[in-house]
Amino acid sequence: MALRVGVVGGGQLARMMIAPAVELGVEIRVLAEAEGMSASLAATSVGDYRDADTVLAFARDVDVVTFDHEHVPQPVLHALVDAGVAVRPGPDALHYAQDKLAMRARLDELGMPQPDWASVSDEDSLQAFLDDHGGRAVVKTPRGGYDGKGVRVVSRASDAADWLSAGAPLLVEELVEFTRELAQQVARRPSGQVVAFPVVETVQRDGVCAEVIAPAPHAGDRLTEAAARVGTEIAEGLGVTGMLAVELFETTDERILVNELAMRPHNSGHWTQDGAATSQFEQHLRAVLDLPLGDPASRAAWSVMVNILGGPASDSLDARFAAAMADHPDAKIHTYGKTPRPGRKVGHVNAVGDDLDDVAYVARSAAARFLD
Amino acid sequence: MALRVGVVGGGQLARMMIAPAVELGVEIRVLAEAEGMSASLAATSVGDYRDADTVLAFARDVDVVTFDHEHVPQPVLHALVDAGVAVRPGPDALHYAQDKLAMRARLDELGMPQPDWASVSDEDSLQAFLDDHGGRAVVKTPRGGYDGKGVRVVSRASDAADWLSAGAPLLVEELVEFTRELAQQVARRPSGQVVAFPVVETVQRDGVCAEVIAPAPHAGDRLTEAAARVGTEIAEGLGVTGMLAVELFETTDERILVNELAMRPHNSGHWTQDGAATSQFEQHLRAVLDLPLGDPASRAAWSVMVNILGGPASDSLDARFAAAMADHPDAKIHTYGKTPRPGRKVGHVNAVGDDLDDVAYVARSAAARFLD
Known part of the structure; x- marks a missing residue:
């Protein structure tokens, strides 16, 4: 059965x-x-x-x-x-993925490193936060945002007047000076086992994940262990079951700060399909079924994932697919069965190997075959 | 679409x-x-x-x-x-997979290395073949055999009397003195592109594939190239489209001889799911759709596949699965959704890595968790 x-x-x-x-x-x-x-x-x-x-x-x-x-x-x-x-994950865990204010408050309780933040309900409190943080900040709607939606950089409280007028409190966060963005994925079973994938570097364009490099280049033991520890403590502290992705900033002063959480497989982990001993999708199934978790180790020195963001719907995805396959027999092309539209994620390409430059070239070139 | x-x-x-x-x-x-x-x-x-x-x-x-x-x-x-x-493959190619006498005759025409063979319709001609080949030979029914069925080693013509009495000619082959069995897989598109996977060693028990090691240990360039050439020439000569598996004997005098053909994905290629850049199943789909073929290279130094041959139906496959997963988080366990019965293939385990002893240990130990 x-x-x-x-x-x-x-x-x-x-x-x-x-x-x-x-x-x-x-x-x-x-x-x-x-x-x-x-x-x-x-x-x-x-x-x-x-x-x-x-x-x-x-x-x-x-x-x-x-x-x-x-x-x-x-x-x-x-x-x-x-x-x-x-x-799985249960309602109590999902609450923190659904409400960014609740998430920030809980992560403070857990002692997790995160940007300065506040809950603001009017322009005065938002302006006070701005004044305390160099005059610029990130305002987020606590609910419903994704891929850059519901996020706005403001330098005056009036920049968020429309959102404030809706009556619900907003989350305001300091504008972190980061050198790059990272993502840490962990899987946790209901019975408690947790395993951490290698920390990766994510490259965003226009608020959307464009590329992931696994593991994060130049990530030493200290960073790798710190990221795994943050991921593990959040999964345990929030009672997450299944996959958890923790989006992180690496700051100019070499700290990591929690940016966002996702309690499901995540774009930052698509590389695991071809680059890890266990993919995040297999791991999620094992975790939610409370089966023993798989080995999260990388299969090769480097993996690079590049998203395919769809062009106009009139284009033939099939012809582009064949061209990418012909040019890059070593690229792993994954498609989502979606009608292409500008900016829509319709697939991704993974490449794995020993040389990062080669691997990145293959993934980027194959993905570029899908673009105009 | x-x-x-x-x-x-x-x-x-x-x-x-x-x-x-x-x-x-x-x-x-x-x-x-x-x-x-x-x-x-x-x-x-x-x-x-x-x-x-x-x-x-x-x-x-x-x-x-x-x-x-x-x-x-x-x-x-x-x-x-x-x-x-x-x-795909078409009827003309499949004819040679369906009729072992036709296959032997065609491979002779193509100059492929194969055991001595003959078509025999009566005990006299079978006995003549036996007398010419040291008194022992392999008799096969040309049609319908698989996993050791329809194959018999004989030392007297009367050993095949029952099959001969059915009235159809039989294939008789010399009993090859082989050091081991190998398998060469190739994929071919209708438009002509052919790619060859690395040659592998297959270990049979009771006429059924038990284990595959990829690539075949101690296979030097000469053997690897010879096997790839045989696979490619058969695919082209027989007009195969999709995956072709050529089962080979490696003889004591270091020749390779064609044993059997399969025009489809094959047990000898299950290791490619986790050990090759392109799995045989992906490659078969690409080939039959006439899409550019993927890279057949190994992802790691060694891959080992061990079949799971089902025990009594009363056993809980789920509990054994969980035990195997817990002991071997790096093993890739593939299940077929079949009710276990003695000797039935119900799944397989792949392991990949740098050290053959370690890889074989993981695959064998995980598979052994499913046995009594």
Whole structure:
């Protein structure tokens, strides 16, 4: 009897759980937002994840419910728990992924390194924060942001007047002087086992992850261990089960500060599909099923992941795919089955090998074949 | 619009095409022999592959038809071709996988190294072959054998009397004095591109593949190149499209001789899922779709694959799986979703790394966790 994992959300993260599920003998069922989504290769039902009855009905036929995203409302999550469904990560952990103010407060309690921050409900308190932090800061809506949305750099309190007028408190954070961005992934089982993947460098463009280098170049033991420790302590402190991604700033004074959290497989870990002994998608399945976790070690000295951001919908993805395959037989091209649109993530390329320059060249060149 | 591959046969080879299909954005449809087969995670219809109408109906909705096995009858294959279906490999190539006498004759024409052989229809001609070859030989039924079935070592013509009485000619081959068995896999596209995987050593027990070591230990350039050349020339000479496996004997006098052919992904190539830049299943999909082939190079110095041969059906595969995972976080365990029975292949374990002893230990120990 195969174990059955129900994934709420039909995007590419759910889709990329399908391949390891087949090999593990795990059955994947997906509750998708619409027909024809990225994960629709798996057994898929379509329904509204904000509706408790819909999600409860979906959960009835699976052994554990997990997620492609963190947007399932708390009342729905609690209805699942109350009905005896194994929900991983659970509502208490997901609360911190859904509410950035709650996350900041909890990470302070845990003693995690993070930027100065405050909850602000009016222009006066925002201006006070700005005055204390060199006149510039980052304002975030506590809920619903992703890929740069719900994030704004401000230098005057009035820059956030529209958001403040909505009536809910905002999160304001110091503008960190960072040399680069890193990401630390860990997996945690309900029974407590935690394993940490190597810390990686992430390169963002226009607020969207463009490229990941694994492991982070020039990351010495001190940085690697510090990042793994932060990831592990957050997973344990917040009670996360499944994959956790901790986005980090590395500062000019060589500290690491927690930027964002994601409680699911994450773009910063796509390199693991071809570059690690265990992919983040396999690891997520093992973790939410409370199976022993796999080895997170790199398979090669270097892995580079480059996102494919779709061009106009009129382009033939198939022809570009074949051209990329022909030029780069060593590139691993992953597609999401999505209609290309400007800026939309429609796939990614992984390359692995011994020489970072070569590996980066292969991944970037193959991905560039998909662009205009 | 995703490319659609139809696979005739619902066994584990079809199943293992699912994972790379998801990543390539290729849609897999399976014509299975029965409900609940290994590949039933893919979109599956159930029907008899010996019935032309059934297979034609299945082929209508796909871009190319390929196979999990070589048993589709020639009239059915020709009906597909006549209807304009892309059949890969095609009937003319599959003929040589279906009829071992035809294969031997054709390989002679191509000048391929192979054991002495003859077609025998009566005890006199079989006895004459035995007398010429030291009194022992291997008799094979030309059709329908696999995993040691339809193969018999004889020392008297009367040992094959039952098979001869069926009226069809048999294949008799010299009993090769070999030091070990090897396998050479190549992939070939309809447009002609051929790539060769590294030659591997296969270890058989009771006529069934038990273990594969990649690359074959102590294989120097001469052997590696000779095996790749034999594989390439057979693929080209027989017009194979998709994956071809050539099982080889390495003789005591350091020659290689062709033993058997398989025109599909093959047990000897399961190591490529975790040990090669491109798995044989991804390569088969690329080849039958006439897409540029992937890099067949090994990802690590050594890969070892050990088959999991199922124990009694009453055993809990899940508990054994968890135990193997806990002991060997670096082992890649692949399951086929089959009910265990004695001797049945229900999965395999791959291990990869720099030290052959370590790699073999991990693969064998993890697989042993599934045995009594």
